[in-house]
Amino acid sequence: MVATPEKPVYKVIGTRPIRPDGVDKVTGRAAYGADIVLEGMLFGSILRAPHAHARIVRIDSSKALALPGVKAIVTNADFPRQESGTLDLGEGTANPKWLVDNVLAGDKTLYHGHAVAAVAAIDWHIAEEALALIEVEYEVLPFVIDVKEAMLGTAPILHSDLRTNVRARGVDTPTDRETNIAMHMRVEKGDIAAGFAEADIVIEREFTTSQFHQGYIEPQNGTAYWNQDGQITVWTSTQGSFAVREQVATLLQQPVARIKVVPMEIGGGFGGKIPVYLEPVAALLSKQTGRPVKMWMPREAVFQATGPTAATWNRVKIGAKKDGTLVAADVELCYAAGAYPGSAVGAGVMCALAPYNLANQRIDGFDVVTNTPKTAAYRAPGAPASEYAVESVVDEIARALDIDPMVIREKNAPEEGTTNSAGAPLPRIGAKAVITAIRESAHYNSELQGEDTGRGVALGFWFNGGMESTSSATVNPDGSVSLILGSVDIGGTRASLAMQLAESLGVPYEQIKPQVTDTDSVGYTAVTGGSRTTFAGGWVAYELGQEIRKRLVERAARIWGVDASTVTYSNDAVITGTDKDGKAQQFTFDEICKRFPTTGGHVAVTVSSRKNTTGPAYAGHIADVKVDRDTGKVTVLRYTAVQDVGTAIHPAYVEGQIQGGAVQGIGMALQEEYWYDDQGRLRNGSFLDYRMPVANDLPPIEVILVEVPNPGHPYGVRGVGEAPIVPPMAAIRNALRDAIGVNFYHTPVTPTRILDELLPRE
Amino acid sequence: MATSERLVITSTINGEERTFLADSRDSLLEALRERLNLKGVKEGCNNGNCGACAVILDGRLVNSCCVMAAEIEGSTVRTVEGLATPEGLAPLQQCFLEEAALQCGICTPGFLMSSTALLAENPAPTDDEVRFWLAGNLCRCTGYDKIILAVQAAAEQMRTLKK
Numbered sequence: 013m014v015a016t017p018e019k020p021v022y023k024v025i026g027t028r029p030i031r032p033d034g035v036d037k038v039t040g041r042a043a044y045g046a047d048i049v050l051e052g053m054l055f056g057s058i059l060r061a062p063h064a065h066a067r068i069v070r071i072d073s074s075k076a077l078a079l080p081g082v083k084a085i086v087t088n089a090d091f092p093r094q095e096s097g098t099l100d101l102g103e104g105t106a107n108p109k110w111l112v113d114n115v116l117a118g119d120k121t122l123y124h125g126h127a128v129a130a131v132a133a134i135d136w137h138i139a140e141e142a143l144a145l146i147e148v149e150y151e152v153l154p155f156v157i158d159v160k161e162a163m164l165g166t167a168p169i170l171h172s173d174l175r176t177n178v179r180a181r182g183v184d185t186p187t188d189r190e191t192n193i194a195m196h197m198r199v200e201k202g203d204i205a206a207g208f209a210e211a212d213i214v215i216e217r218e219f220t221t222s223q224f225h226q227g228y229i230e231p232q233n234g235t236a237y238w239n240q241d242g243q244i245t246v247w248t249s250t251q252g253s254f255a256v257r258e259q260v261a262t263l264l265q266q267p268v269a270r271i272k273v274v275p276m277e278i279g280g281g282f283g284g285k286i287p288v289y290l291e292p293v294a295a296l297l298s299k300q301t302g303r304p305v306k307m308w309m310p311r312e313a314v315f316q317a318t319g320p321t322a323a324t325w326n327r328v329k330i331g332a333k334k335d336g337t338l339v340a341a342d343v344e345l346c347y348a349a350g351a352y353p354g355s356a357v358g359a360g361v362m363c364a365l366a367p368y369n370l371a372n373q374r375i376d377g378f379d380v381v382t383n384t385p386k387t388a389a390y391r392a393p394g395a396p397a398s399e400y401a402v403e404s405v406v407d408e409i410a411r412a413l414d415i416d417p418m419v420i421r422e423k424n425a426p427e428e429g430t431t432n433s434a435g436a437p438l439p440r441i442g443a444k445a446v447i448t449a450i451r452e453s454a455h456y457n458s459e460l461q462g463e464d465t466g467r468g469v470a471l472g473f474w475f476n477g478g479m480e481s482t483s484s485a486t487v488n489p490d491g492s493v494s495l496i497l498g499s500v501d502i503g504g505t506r507a508s509l510a511m512q513l514a515e516s517l518g519v520p521y522e523q524i525k526p527q528v529t530d531t532d533s534v535g536y537t538a539v540t541g542g543s544r545t546t547f548a549g550g551w552v553a554y555e556l557g558q559e560i561r562k563r564l565v566e567r568a569a570r571i572w573g574v575d576a577s578t579v580t581y582s583n584d585a586v587i588t589g590t591d592k593d594g595k596a597q598q599f600t601f602d603e604i605c606k607r608f609p610t611t612g613g614h615v616a617v618t619v620s621s622r623k624n625t626t627g628p629a630y631a632g633h634i635a636d637v638k639v640d641r642d643t644g645k646v647t648v649l650r651y652t653a654v655q656d657v658g659t660a661i662h663p664a665y666v667e668g669q670i671q672g673g674a675v676q677g678i679g680m681a682l683q684e685e686y687w688y689d690d691q692g693r694l695r696n697g698s699f700l701d702y703r704m705p706v707a708n709d710l711p712p713i714e715v716i717l718v719e720v721p722n723p724g725h726p727y728g729v730r731g732v733g734e735a736p737i738v739p740p741m742a743a744i745r746n747a748l749r750d751a752i753g754v755n756f757y758h759t760p761v762t763p764t765r766i767l768d769e770l771l772p773r774e
Numbered sequence: 775m776a777t778s779e780r781l782v783i784t785s786t787i788n789g790e791e792r793t794f795l796a797d798s799r800d801s802l803l804e805a806l807r808e809r810l811n812l813k814g815v816k817e818g819c820n821n822g823n824c825g826a827c828a829v830i831l832d833g834r835l836v837n838s839c840c841v842m843a844a845e846i847e848g849s850t851v852r853t854v855e856g857l858a859t860p861e862g863l864a865p866l867q868q869c870f871l872e873e874a875a876l877q878c879g880i881c882t883p884g885f886l887m888s889s890t891a892l893l894a895e896n897p898a899p900t901d902d903e904v905r906f907w908l909a910g911n912l913c914r915c916t917g918y919d920k921i922i923l924a925v926q927a928a929a930e931q932m933r934t935l936k937k
């Protein structure tokens with residue numbers, strides 16, 4: 013671990029305790045969304061469209077309804093009508109009109125696997141059988157999958173009412189022509205013409221990336237019960253229980269007061285479990301049947317209809333001086349949003365050039381609808397594709413100028429005060445510290461061995477999130493503290509927030525009992541996503557601790573009959589003062605808690621706060637690869653991920669986040685991608701054919717944690733989870749160039765694509 | 775379409791003889807989860823590609839989604855619920871916790887069963903052997919490193935216990 017500058021001494025932060033929910037998760041007792049059982053529960057299943065683009069002419073459910081055991085069938089027509097609008101989901105927004113049409117198709121199905129109708133039956137086998145009996149007549153329409161084709165004036169139009177929103181300098185101007193381009197945004201600073209005029213070398217390249225899926229192992233699920241009194245309870249695996257409440261309330265046009273969302277344990281999300289798919293449908297089916305309805309998605313449906321990322325087309329032109337100084341950049345990003353607008357191109361734009369201090373730049377971003385599933389957030393949404401393109405061009409510039417790839421990056425690294433692409437100054441960041449750590453690492457200084465081996469590096473940037481969180485704490489007479497969280501625990505949230513409360517109070521971690529609760533039992537909390545939870549949720553935990561300290565000091569002062577200002581609370585949780593008779597007094601934390609019942613009752617505190625600051629994260633990865641010239645197979649020989657994490661609260665979970673993110677990025681670099689056939693149907697909707705990395709595809713992922721404390725957080729925390737997925741595509745692509753002398757412009761670089769380059773052409 | 779038939783099945787599940795009613799179309803995964811309420815057995819794909827549903831059937835590691843419930847009449851099945859004893863967690867479970875080998879935890883039951891089968895067969899595997907054996911289990915959160923460490927730590931503990 014590299015820590016700069018001086019890091020305060022913590023007692024709990026930086027240790028590696030066992031997570032509070034751990035035992036339940038290794039004994040199979042933890043209840044995930046699909047594990048819920050309710051008396052009288054029905055099972056729901058969804059019929060999906062077989063075409064890439066079609067008009068629904070007629071749906072006849074009569075035969076299916078006649079099947080014994082079938083209790084209800086719903087379609088889009090059973091939802092209340094929606095107007096266009098904006099729902100804030102934390103990581104992205106949703107338009108209710110599009111959201112409802114995605115949940116169950118309106119007049120058209122817009123992608124292969126688009127939900128058309130839903131059945132509830134007494135058994136899941138019967139529900140499946142019923143789907144086959146629903147008759148749907150389609151008028152098949154021309155479709156478009158490719159983002160560049162979708163932008164052409166001749167492309168089939170997905171939404172006749174869609175117009176391009178042109179956004180420049182913060183001003184939105186709609187256009188008046190039918191189009192698939194939902195948005196064109198431009199961000200610029202400096203003068204690119206002047207910048208390019210100064211350049212000694214200019215390299216311009218075009219890149220494409222495939223669609224990738226988040227690949228959480230737990231499929232989407234949702235269970236709902238619409239009670240006779242109109243109260244709706246939803247049990248689901250989600251990254252944001254309040255985001256689900258908001259979406260369900262809007263789609264069903266019910267007040268939020270009627271909806272309680274119970275977040276179950278969640279089996280991975282990575283951004284993909286923020287939009288709703290099943291929950292509102294289960295609620296409608298429950299309303300019609302008067303019984304609880306449970307739904308879960310088959311894996312194929314998860315691939316067809318949830319997630320994925322945008323497929324992208326990107327053009328990057330960068331100019332540099334002979335000494336490696338980058339002087340100008342012109343970037344164009346086209347992201348396929350899928351069936352409805354809202355790709356992560358905005359973040360792609362803001363992150364593209366973020367690893368550099370570059371005075372003259374212009375970045376254009378296009379959000380384009382295509383006949384593919386509506387994209388969802390995926391770890392650093394939008395950033396991997398744009399930074400991959402930029403990091404590849406910078407590598408080519410370094411090679412052309414014969415400069416070490418880390419030296420060129422160091423020369424152009426941003427630091428505190430450097431302005432971002434929109435012209436706003438950066439807070440204290442660890443870009444230079446990350447670069448130094450790479451240059452000094454054993455890996456970077458090691459010799460590459462063997463033939464057809466190569467080394468590549470790349471940087472990655474992510475903003476990290478802030479947003480709103482609420483937590484409550486009750487101090488018990490035995491000195492334990494119940495901590496109630498609104499943030500769901502997707503991989504150690506309970507532990508990392510409990511640790512920050514323990515640190516704030518000065519008590520052992522074991523005394524904190526964290527619990528995730530439902531939307532009726534805690535205040536509003538944004539999604540667990542955007543790498544915000546340990547940062548913003550941890551800040552709230554810190555404030556809870558400070559408030560409890562204040563209350564305990566007041567209690568002691570009251571017991572001693574003195575003014576609270578004369579009493580102190582030490583970092584070891586010892587309260588000291590002098591009583592009204594002038595006698596020195598002290599309470600340990602446990603002692604004062606014991607006296608609660610007789611001195612004015614228990615202490616319970618709630619803190620709700622919105623954090624608008626963030627602590628941006630920089631990552632840098634080193635990849636060594638070996639190419640097998642006969643099969644095209646790439647072996648990753650060695651891999652190191654370096655990242656500025658601010659302060660590592662639980663270093664093992666921080667490393668785990670970085671390793672997991674890096675491996676997802678390696679999957680994107682080498683093997684994961686969606687394939688569509690000539691009818692626009694997804695052909696690889698299974699874990700067999702959508703090949704995510706398995707244990708023997710990988711070397712150990714070495715992690716170097718750099719700690720440049722975030723000045724905007726009481727413990728210096730930055731988010732951790734997103735940045736590590738950003739560098740791998742370029743690091744591996746650059747390593748392949750080093751190994752076999754070929755620059756690739758598409759990712760993933762599969763064995764076929766390697767052989768296409770290596771085999772002599774006919 | 776397969777026709778539905780009710781089956782009465784008797785088998786030994788986690789050391790206890792159980793007789794239960796299943797549908798002839800139920801996979802072992804469905805029977806364990808929905809008929810016997812053993813929710814520790816997870817569904818990730820329902821077609822043999824993720825290992826989340828792994829159980830040990832008559833001493834062999836299987837993906838329970840690829841076995842029909844009807845096949846387990848008279849068999850012995852061990853699931854994640856059968857790993858711990860009243861004395862405490864199994865070494866693998868304890869090591870998974872200590873090494874932070876789980877993030878979301880949905881893959882954990884499958885990895886634990888798969889590792890249990892590995893260590894029964896090979897008490898001192900190399901890291902490569904562990905990675906190869908576990909290649910049938912998908913984990914999307916951890917990148918596998920900490921899982922490999924946990925399996926090796928457990929293997930070592932189990933070897934010391936045996937001595």
Ligand code: FES
Nearest residue numbers: 820822824825839
């Ligand atoms: S659910 Fe059985 S292997 Fe995935």
Ligand code: FES
Nearest residue numbers: 877881913914915
């Ligand atoms: S811990 Fe989430 S899939 Fe393995």
